[in-house]
Amino acid sequence: MKEYTPPLLAQKFLRWYCHPDLYQEIEGDLYELYIRRRKKMSVLKANSLYWLNVITFCQPWAWRKPKQFKSFLITSDMFKNYLVSSVRSFLKQKSYFIANLLGISVAVYCLLLTIVYFQKETRVDDFHTNAQHLYRLNKKIISAGQASESAESSGAMGPYLKENFPEVQDITRVAPWWEPTVLSWEDSDLKVNEWVFVDANFFEIFSFEVLKGNPSEALRAPGQVVLTQSVANALFGVEDPLGKSIKGLHEFDYVVSAVVADPKETHLQFQCLVAWETTVPNSGFYSYNFMNNWLGQTVYTYVKLFPETNPELLKPKFTSMLEENLPKRAEEYFPYLQPFSEIYLHSSHIPYQRGLKLGSSLFLNTFGLVSLFILLIAVINYINVNTANVLPRAKEVGLRKIFGAYKKQLIVQFIIEALFLAALSFAIAYLLLFYTTPYTANFFNAPLEMNQFLKLETLLIAVGIWLMIGLMAGLYPAWLLARFQPIEAIKNLKSKGKSSQQRNALVTFQIFISTLMVLGTWIVFSQTDYMREKQLGYDSEQVVILNINNGIDTQWEGFRNKIKAHNGVQNVSVCQATIGAGGWYGTTVKVKGIEKDIDVRLFRIDAQFAKTYGLSVKEGRFFNEQMASDSNAVVVNEAFLKEVGWSLEEIRKGKHIGGEGRAKANLIGVVKDFHYEPIHQQILPVVMLLNTSRRTNVNIRVETAQISEVLDHLQQVWNDAPTRYPFEFTFANDAFEESYGKEEQLSDTLGIFAFISLIISGIGLFGLTSFTINQRTKEIGIRKVLGASTQQVILLISKRYLILGALAIVLALPIIGWTAKEWLQQFPYRIEGYEWMMTVTAIATIFLILLAVSFQSLKAALVNPIKSLKDE
Amino acid sequence: MKGTYLGEFEELVLLTVAMRYDDAYGLGITDEIEQKTGRKITLSSVHKTLKRLEEKGFITSRMGGATENRGGRQKRLFTITAYGKKALQQTYELRSSMYHSIPKIVWNL
Numbered sequence: 001m002k003e004y005t006p007p008l009l010a011q012k013f014l015r016w017y018c019h020p021d022l023y024q025e026i027e028g029d030l031y032e033l034y035i036r037r038r039k040k041m042s043v044l045k046a047n048s049l050y051w052l053n054v055i056t057f058c059q060p061w062a063w064r065k066p067k068q069f070k071s072f073l074i075t076s077d078m079f080k081n082y083l084v085s086s087v088r089s090f091l092k093q094k095s096y097f098i099a100n101l102l103g104i105s106v107a108v109y110c111l112l113l114t115i116v117y118f119q120k121e122t123r124v125d126d127f128h129t130n131a132q133h134l135y136r137l138n139k140k141i142i143s144a145g146q147a148s149e150s151a152e153s154s155g156a157m158g159p160y161l162k163e164n165f166p167e168v169q170d171i172t173r174v175a176p177w178w179e180p181t182v183l184s185w186e187d188s189d190l191k192v193n194e195w196v197f198v199d200a201n202f203f204e205i206f207s208f209e210v211l212k213g214n215p216s217e218a219l220r221a222p223g224q225v226v227l228t229q230s231v232a233n234a235l236f237g238v239e240d241p242l243g244k245s246i247k248g249l250h251e252f253d254y255v256v257s258a259v260v261a262d263p264k265e266t267h268l269q270f271q272c273l274v275a276w277e278t279t280v281p282n283s284g285f286y287s288y289n290f291m292n293n294w295l296g297q298t299v300y301t302y303v304k305l306f307p308e309t310n311p312e313l314l315k316p317k318f319t320s321m322l323e324e325n326l327p328k329r330a331e332e333y334f335p336y337l338q339p340f341s342e343i344y345l346h347s348s349h350i351p352y353q354r355g356l357k358l359g360s361s362l363f364l365n366t367f368g369l370v371s372l373f374i375l376l377i378a379v380i381n382y383i384n385v386n387t388a389n390v391l392p393r394a395k396e397v398g399l400r401k402i403f404g405a406y407k408k409q410l411i412v413q414f415i416i417e418a419l420f421l422a423a424l425s426f427a428i429a430y431l432l433l434f435y436t437t438p439y440t441a442n443f444f445n446a447p448l449e450m451n452q453f454l455k456l457e458t459l460l461i462a463v464g465i466w467l468m469i470g471l472m473a474g475l476y477p478a479w480l481l482a483r484f485q486p487i488e489a490i491k492n493l494k495s496k497g498k499s500s501q502q503r504n505a506l507v508t509f510q511i512f513i514s515t516l517m518v519l520g521t522w523i524v525f526s527q528t529d530y531m532r533e534k535q536l537g538y539d540s541e542q543v544v545i546l547n548i549n550n551g552i553d554t555q556w557e558g559f560r561n562k563i564k565a566h567n568g569v570q571n572v573s574v575c576q577a578t579i580g581a582g583g584w585y586g587t588t589v590k591v592k593g594i595e596k597d598i599d600v601r602l603f604r605i606d607a608q609f610a611k612t613y614g615l616s617v618k619e620g621r622f623f624n625e626q627m628a629s630d631s632n633a634v635v636v637n638e639a640f641l642k643e644v645g646w647s648l649e650e651i652r653k654g655k656h657i658g659g660e661g662r663a664k665a666n667l668i669g670v671v672k673d674f675h676y677e678p679i680h681q682q683i684l685p686v687v688m689l690l691n692t693s694r695r696t697n698v699n700i701r702v703e704t705a706q707i708s709e710v711l712d713h714l715q716q717v718w719n720d721a722p723t724r725y726p727f728e729f730t731f732a733n734d735a736f737e738e739s740y741g742k743e744e745q746l747s748d749t750l751g752i753f754a755f756i757s758l759i760i761s762g763i764g765l766f767g768l769t770s771f772t773i774n775q776r777t778k779e780i781g782i783r784k785v786l787g788a789s790t791q792q793v794i795l796l797i798s799k800r801y802l803i804l805g806a807l808a809i810v811l812a813l814p815i816i817g818w819t820a821k822e823w824l825q826q827f828p829y830r831i832e833g834y835e836w837m838m839t840v841t842a843i844a845t846i847f848l849i850l851l852a853v854s855f856q857s858l859k860a861a862l863v864n865p866i867k868s869l870k871d872e
Numbered sequence: 873m874k875g876t877y878l879g880e881f882e883e884l885v886l887l888t889v890a891m892r893y894d895d896a897y898g899l900g901i902t903d904e905i906e907q908k909t910g911r912k913i914t915l916s917s918v919h920k921t922l923k924r925l926e927e928k929g930f931i932t933s934r935m936g937g938a939t940e941n942r943g944g945r946q947k948r949l950f951t952i953t954a955y956g957k958k959a960l961q962q963t964y965e966l967r968s969s970m971y972h973s974i975p976k977i978v979w980n981l
Contacts (some may be wrong), residue, residue, distance in 0.1 A: 022919070026933070028945030029899040029915060035941060057916040061923060 006034045007047050010054045018057070018698060019064050029634040057789060078409070079416070086417040089393065093866050096385050096767050099256040103378035103760040104469065105428035105461040108782065110371035110753065115461055116452045121359050124265045124344040128207045131305055133169070134340035135311055137161075137301040138350065139333045143599060149350040151300060153335065153536040155292040158199075158301040160321065167314060170304040172199040173276060174268065175291055176355025177249060178582065179547065181271070182725050183235055184247040189724055194355060195249055196270040197279055197291070203260075205304060205697030213242055213258025219275040222284035225254040226273040228262045247724070248272065249553070252285055267344040267801060269357045278316060282767030294326040303337060311337035317701065334435075347417075348742075349826075363746055370753045373513045377757050377862055379473045379762030380506045382418070382674060386477035387503055388771035397481045406572075410482040411475070422466050435700050477500070504804055507768065511808035511845065517754040519816045519841045523834050524750055527824060530831045537674030537683075539614030542570075542702045543732035544579045546714065551723040556695045559721055563698065566713040568706030573608035573699040576691065579676050580732040583697050589657050589687060591644050598643055601676065601684055604691035610671065612701045613732070619644065623690045630690055633668040640685035657687070666691065678739035682828040699732075758848075765801065773797060773860040780860050781868035793861035798853045805849040809842045878930075878963055879884070884909070885921045886960060889931055890952045897947040898922065922950060930956035 013029070018026060030053050031326040037046040052250075064872035096468075125131060137153045158171040164494035202208075210218070212231060213421040218226050225248060232241045241256045248254045254274065263269055279291045290296030305311060318335040326333070332734065338347070345361040349351065358652035386393075397410060433453055440448045452458065554560050560574050577583040584604075607623040607630075609615070615622075623630045634657060641647075646655060651667060658664040673683045702710045711729070718727040773780075780793055817838065824830045879888065889896040889906045902918045905911070925931045936947040952960075 006885060022923070024946050025948035026896060026919060028938075028947055029919070031943040031945060032899050032941060033915065056914055057914065057919070059920065061920055062916075250915040294927070 004035050004038045006031060006050045008052045010047075011129040014054045014057065017063055019062055019183070022062055027060070028472070029055075029056070029225075036294045039099045047400075049670060075514045077190070078413075082413045082416050083420065085396065085413075086420050089396075089417070089420075093385075099763045099767060100378070100382045100385060101424055101428070102665045103381050103763065104375075104422060104425040105432070106550050106719050106756055106760065107371070107375040107378040108429040108465070108469070109432050110756070111465060112372050112453060112458075112462065113448065114371040114434060115367050116448050116458060118364060119458070120265075120448070120452070121345060121364055124359065125267060125341060127265065128187075128340070129210060130205055130207070133304050133307060134205065135303045135305065135337035136340060136343055137303055137335055138338045139335040141332055142334065150297065151338075151353050151356075152297045153299055153301045153345065154294045154297060154326070155290075155299045156294045157321075157335075158299070158303075160325065161301075161303060164321070165304055165314065165317065167309045168303055169306045170201060172200050172201050172204075172304075174202075174302065175276075175279075175298060176270070178354065181249045182247075183231070184724055185235050185244060187781075188235055188725070188752070190231065191726060191728075192231060192271040194271040194274055196355065197276050198270075198273050199276045199633075202273060205302060206266075207260040208263060208266075211259045211261055212240075215258060219259035219273060220277065222275060222277040222280075223252065223254050224257040224275040224278075226258040226260050228258055228271050230261055231271045232256070233260045246719040249274075250286070255264050263583050266310070267356050267358055269355060270732050287654055295328075302340070305337075306535070311339075319564075320343075359397055360742055360745075363742070363749070366746065367749060370750065370757075373517065374753060374757050374760065375469070376678050377510050377513060377761050377764070379469060380510050381760060381767065382473045382766075383476055383681050384503050384764060384768050385475075385504055385771065386414075387480055388768055388775075393481060395472075397621070409481045411478040414472055414478030414481060415474035417472035417793075418472075418477075419466070422469040422473065425469075426462065426466055451455040481661050503768070504800070507765065507801070508804045509809045510764060510818045511805050514754075514757050514761045515809055515841060515845055516811040516816055517750065518725065518756050519812070519838060519843075520819070521747065521750040521754040522837050522841065523816075523820045523831070524743065524823075525747040526831050526834070526837070527827065528740055530749045531679040531740055531827070531829070532737075534675075534829060537615070537672055541733055541807065542704050542707070543580075543613060544700045544702055544711070544714070545578045545730045545732060547581065547696065547702070548574075548698055548720070548721075548723075550725040552721045553695055555722065556698075559717065560698065560719075562717045563700060563714065566706075566710055568703045568710040568713070569700055570703055571608055571701040573606050574613040574695045574697070575604060575606040575609060575699075576696050577603040577605050577688075578692040578697045578699055578732070579613055579674065580736065581697065584676060584686075590662050591657050594644060598685060600640065600687045602689040603676075603686060604694055605688050606692060607690065609688070611700070612699045613674075614701075615671045615674060618672050619651055620667070622669055622671070624690075625690070629666070630668065632663075632665050633690070634665045635669040635671060635688040636667060637671050637683070637686040638673045640687065643685045675736075678736040680827060682737065762848065762852055765849065766856065769797065769853045769856040777860065777863070777868040780863070781865035784861075784865040785869070790861040792860070794854060795858045797857035797860065798850060801849050801853045803845065805846055813838050813842070878959060881917070882921055883960075885918060886925060886952065886956060889922075889925075889950045890957070890960065894949065894951070896950040901950075914947060922948075925956070926950070929953060930959055939944060969978055 013855060014027060015023065015031070030050065033053070034046060035485060036048050037049060128134065129740055131342055132335035134580055137157060138149065138151050139153065141148050155173060155175070158173045161168045162171045167283060175197040177197070179194050179195045180191055182189055198219060200216075200219045203210055210226075213226070225246070227235070227241060235241070235246070236244065241259055244256050245253050246658070257275075259369075260273070275284075279286050279288040281289055281292065289300060291533050315334075315336055319330065322330040322333055322335070341358075343358075345359045345364065347356075347358050348360050348362060397405075400410060400413075400718050430453070437450050437453075548556060548559065560572050563569055564572055575583075585602050587600060587602045589600050591598055604608075607625040610617065610622040617635075620635075622635060623633065636657075641651070648670070651670065655667045657667060658665055671686075671688075675683060675733070677679075698709075700714070714729065715727050776797075780796075783793060819836060862868060884905055884930045885901060888908075892900060892904060898915060898919050902913060902915050903921070905913055905918070922931070922933075926933060930950050931950045932939045933950045936949040938944050938946045
């Protein structure tokens with residue numbers, strides 16, 4: 001007889017629901033029927049009929065009674081029993097239960113935030129279909145023994161690569177404009193910050209969604225501009241923007257050729273994309289040589305390689321390219337290709353990236369690490385409380401064992417207990433998220449949204465974490481308790497030894513982590529504070545900067561005089577340079593006796609500049625417009641002197657820069673170093689010269705008491721001036737504020753997390769001591785009866801924790817010392833000597849441990865021994 | 873009559889159990905009924921009815937030997953109890969007495 005087997009899954013299903021008494025007969029009948037059918041009909045039909053039968057049998061009368069349902073290892077009755085005993089043991093120690101619950105809830109909350117933030121950050125730029133083969137042409141610059149990084153390249157490099165490198169499939173150039181501009185169409189004006197010149201193949205390389213217009217024709221001709229949807233809506237409203245002529249950068253007319261969706265999850269930011277041809281000499285209406293030659297380094301070049309090309313192999317070819325085309329820089333520039341997908345998160349080592357939106361892997365990793373730490377601390381609390389509190393549970397466990405519980409069952413019981421707690425924590429964490437997501441924008445650049453937490457993917461990860469927490473928190477206490485000999489457990493014998501050692505290790509670990517976090521936060525915080533508070537080398541408090549590169553510059557003199565008319569205005573300097581709002585440029589100068597050109601920052605200023613900004617002259621004098629010879633003079637900063645190695649005496653004797661074929665200028669003075677860039681940047685040699693031909697900025701020194709009147713006055717003057725630009729001003733001292741955002745974000749987040757971890761571990765320590773003291777009340781009673789003093793008792797209990805704390809600190813200090821040193825390395829101007837902070841943190845930690853421990857031990861030491869000894 | 877109420881299907885099943893003395897089990901009964909009545913009935917309803925009949929005490933059961941054509945599963949063999957027989961009898965008597973009380977005229981209509 002042939003062997004026929006009915007569908008296995010159906011059999012399993014039947015076996016699962018069917019009452020054991022009925023099972024044999026039903027399955028037998030079904031089998032017989034199945035065999036009969038198989039002989040008559042197809043397998044498929046027989047199988048489906050078998051399934052049908054199994055399903056029709058699934059009726060209440062054939063079901064198991066609920067009690068008989070068996071799941072993995074435990075029956076539903078036992079499951080209920082475990083929950084009941086969990087709830088009872090929670091209720092027995094309400095305060096510890098609540099502390100643990102809140103601790104784990106907060107930890108879960110932080111972890112969920114981290115996960116969603118992580119998902120968000122790591123997916124930036126993922127939507128570009130070419131991402132895998134795209135690179136950005138960066139370079140390392142090694143100049144005068146100093147190495148730095150740059151993401152910018154020559155405008156001429158891209159086309160050269162495409163033509164001469166067989167590995168390169170295509171290139172596209174992106175050049176964000178430096179200053180904001182104003183778009184005008186009919187009556188509506190709109191200020192845009194992101195005006196970006198791009199190559200015609202921009203939409204071929206990147207996958208932005210073009211909503212209107214033909215992407216392949218939209219950026220070909222000079223003057224073509226592509227607007228983002230929000231810009232188009234703001235400017236045109238309901239009108240169709242295509243083909244309309246608008247006024248844009250430098251008062252030229254541009255034609256709208258397409259509308260593109262706003263860039264979101266990408267590092268490339270733009271509001272207007274403008275055809276590259278616009279900048280090409282003899283083709284567009286600008287002759288921007290610096291954007292199209294080899295020397296100017298102002299462009300981002302994105303390179304698309306053919307698949308399977310190793311970008312490393314191109315490095316030597318870059319060198320020969322430079323030798324051929326830019327021999328001056330061939331020894332300084334070392335171009336390399338950075339993978340496109342790394343740009344967003346892994347570019348923080350490249351200091352200056354104009355117009356790009358970048359994330360920080362440091363922040364992301366710190367955030368992830370710190371929330372894992374918090375979870376560990378909270379879980380350790382749970383473990384400690386559970387293992388310290390082993391005795392009452394031991395009785396329960398002993399009884400269970402006597403009544404025949406398997407070890408496996410006991411372990412499952414404690415894991416279920418932990419899972420139960422963790423499930424409650426997740427509920428609380430989600431509730432917290434629900435109320436707090438709108439405020440997350442303070443930590444993350446954009447607020448996280450609730451639906452990101454409810455996505456299937458996040459929920460699956462959450463379930464994974466839930467199981468992980470359950471196992472982490474439940475396994476050790478479970479193992480410890482399940483190991484108990486029932487007779488010992490019932491007899492209340494103390495079999496601690498090993499578990500208390502492990503608890504010591506866990507407590508040490510907790511204190512270790514908390515110390516790390518507190519100290520880390522403190523160092524980040526003081527560095528941020530240092531940068532913000534550092535003397536910038538000039539008096540920036542009361543300087544207002546107006547940019548007049550918008551039509552007003554042609555009539556600057558009248559504009560200045562009107563401004564000066566207000567008596568709150570102390571000084572006005574109209575020139576190209578500012579401090580805090582740019583206007584200076586990088587160039588090189590020649591100095592006699594030094595072979596190499598010196599990189600300098602060139603400030604084109606007028607004679608009022610030093611007075612307006614309060615720069616202090618260290619040697620010699622500042623410019624004087626009355627002296628004709630000053631038009632051929634320079635003032636430098638201290639960094640310049642250091643670079644060329646001149647002493648002040650030498651300067652008094654007279655020095656000059658330039659010469660040997662270049663314009664020669666006498667050095668008339670030295671100003672003290674001042675920060676013209678955020679403090680992240682080293683102060684480089686500065687050369688200032690009197691230049692009255694370019695006046696694009698107005699620097700106004702205002703008397704503090706009259707600041708608001710002066711601003712009103714400025715607005716009025718502005719409104720009368722011939723420009724379509726809206727009135728906008730910058731305070732020189734605000735200009736660098738936003739550049740500290742990264743450090744601020746880090747210190748804010750670390751601060752909150754360190755606080756949370758402190759509280760959670762403090763609660764844990766408090767709970768742990770109270771448990772140990774409970775167990776030792778008799779011992780303490782006896783000691784007191786035998787004559788121990790209160791102090792001795794306190795010492796007896798605190799000693800252990802103090803030793804653990806000291807151990808944790810000894811472990812934490814070298815680690816934080818090393819990490820802080822590494823982190824601070826990136827700042828040329830940084831806090832010195834944070835050793836004292838370490839000392840303070842160490843003392844404070846010991847003090848906090850004492851605080852957490854001594855309250856309990858004092859309570860124990862003061863108890864009348866009669867009370868603790870009377871009942872046995 | 874109280875307590876011995878038999879539904880139509882119950883009666884059919886009970887009759888079949890009695891008929892197939894010593895070889896009455898779920899599938900066999902189902903086959904028998906299908907053959908006799910020409911109705912399509914489901915196996916589960918027969919099992920359900922057998923269970924109910926046993927609960928009411930009309931039949932008893934024992935586990936029979938396992939056979940190969942049942943994949944080694946035992947059959948549950950049902951036998952009618954004295955109470956069951958009485959119930960059948962009462963039903964039969966009731967029906968036949970009612971049948972005989974039908975006036976002749978009815979048949980001629």
